[in-house]
Amino acid sequence: MPMRYTFGGDEHLFVECSEEMSLEAFFASLSMTNGVRQAAIKGVTEICPANASFQIKFDPDIIDPADMLREVQAIEAAAARAEPVISTRIIEIPVFYGDPWTHETLMRFRERHQDPAGTDLDYAARVNNYGTVEDFIAAHAGSPWFVSMVGFVSGLPFMYQMVERQRQIQVPKYLRPRTDTPRLTVGHGGCFGCIYSVRGAGGYQMFGITPMPIYDPTQSISYLKDFMVFFRPGDIVKFKPIDRDAYDQAVEDVDKGRFTPPIREVLFDLREFQKDIDGYNAKLEEALHGH
Known part of the structure; x- marks a missing residue:
C-alpha cells in the first residue's frame, strides 16, 4: 500500500x-x-x-x-x-520458562483468561498446535526475534518472530487485562512478543521471566550505565531457556555487576533473509556464539 x-x-x-x-x-x-x-x-x-x-x-x-x-x-x-540492510546487534536473552512468579500471577487472574483450567503456556501450545509445552518452548526459543519498537512503557520491547508468517506464534491477549505482571516477564499478545520492563498491569500471555534487567532509571546496572533503556529498534533477540539454578546465578551476577549479555554486531540483509530464512537465522546464531 x-x-x-x-x-x-x-x-x-x-x-x-x-x-x-x-x-x-x-x-x-x-x-x-x-x-x-x-x-x-x-x-x-x-x-x-x-x-x-x-x-x-x-x-x-x-x-x-x-x-x-x-x-x-x-x-x-x-x-x-x-538497500534493505541495517547494522544492528544480536543479543542472547536468558529465560526461565514456566517460572514460579509468573505462574503465581497467572493463577491469580485465571477468571480473566480464555482457558482457566490450564496455564498460559498450556494454552499457547494448544492454540499453536504444539503437542507439548516443551515443543512450544523449543519453537519460541528456536528462532530469533526482531525488536520492531520500544515504548508504551519505558524500555519495553515489542518483538516480531523471524520465521515465515504461517509459523509465527500467535496467541490472543487475556480476555480482561491483569492488574499485575511481574517485572521482566516474557509475554506474548497477537503476533508480538515482549519483555515487561517494570511491574504493572498487562494483558499478554506470560511464558517465563528473564533475570536480565532491560530498564534502569538509576543507571547503576553495569551494562545500562550509558543509557537506562537497553533495547533499540532493529535489535535481534535470541532467547535461551535456562533452569532455576542458572536463573538464580544470573540474578546474583547482575547484583554484583558481573552479568554482561552476549551481544554481537551484525549486518542484517532483508533480501538475503527472505531467500533462506532458516539458513540465515542459523548464520545469525553462529555470529552470536563466535563460530
Missing part, C-alpha cells in the same frame, strides 16, 4: 507504512525515520518509530505543516530506493 499521511493537530504528522506488521513494513518505517533524522529538518522536535508506522512532532512556528509533509514525502521516495 502507498504510505498514508495524517496530521494530528498542527504539531504531529503520522505516517502509516502498512496496515499489517511485517519485516518489510518495519524496514520501510526504519528507513523513513533514519531519513528524517539525517535530513535534520528544521522544526522537527521528536521522531517516534512504531511497528509499521511512525510519528513526527514538529514546531509549526518553524515549519509549516504543508512544508513538513512535502519534506517527508521526498524522503519516502529516497527510502524506497535504499
Whole structure:
C-alpha cells in the first residue's frame, strides 16, 4: 500500500507504512525515520518509530505543516530506493520458562483468561498446535526475534518472530487485562512478543521471566550505565531457556555487576533473509556464539 499521511493537530504528522506488521513494513518505517533524522529538518522536535508506522512532532512556528509533509514525502521516495540492510546487534536473552512468579500471577487472574483450567503456556501450545509445552518452548526459543519498537512503557520491547508468517506464534491477549505482571516477564499478545520492563498491569500471555534487567532509571546496572533503556529498534533477540539454578546465578551476577549479555554486531540483509530464512537465522546464531 502507498504510505498514508495524517496530521494530528498542527504539531504531529503520522505516517502509516502498512496496515499489517511485517519485516518489510518495519524496514520501510526504519528507513523513513533514519531519513528524517539525517535530513535534520528544521522544526522537527521528536521522531517516534512504531511497528509499521511512525510519528513526527514538529514546531509549526518553524515549519509549516504543508512544508513538513512535502519534506517527508521526498524522503519516502529516497527510502524506497535504499538497500534493505541495517547494522544492528544480536543479543542472547536468558529465560526461565514456566517460572514460579509468573505462574503465581497467572493463577491469580485465571477468571480473566480464555482457558482457566490450564496455564498460559498450556494454552499457547494448544492454540499453536504444539503437542507439548516443551515443543512450544523449543519453537519460541528456536528462532530469533526482531525488536520492531520500544515504548508504551519505558524500555519495553515489542518483538516480531523471524520465521515465515504461517509459523509465527500467535496467541490472543487475556480476555480482561491483569492488574499485575511481574517485572521482566516474557509475554506474548497477537503476533508480538515482549519483555515487561517494570511491574504493572498487562494483558499478554506470560511464558517465563528473564533475570536480565532491560530498564534502569538509576543507571547503576553495569551494562545500562550509558543509557537506562537497553533495547533499540532493529535489535535481534535470541532467547535461551535456562533452569532455576542458572536463573538464580544470573540474578546474583547482575547484583554484583558481573552479568554482561552476549551481544554481537551484525549486518542484517532483508533480501538475503527472505531467500533462506532458516539458513540465515542459523548464520545469525553462529555470529552470536563466535563460530
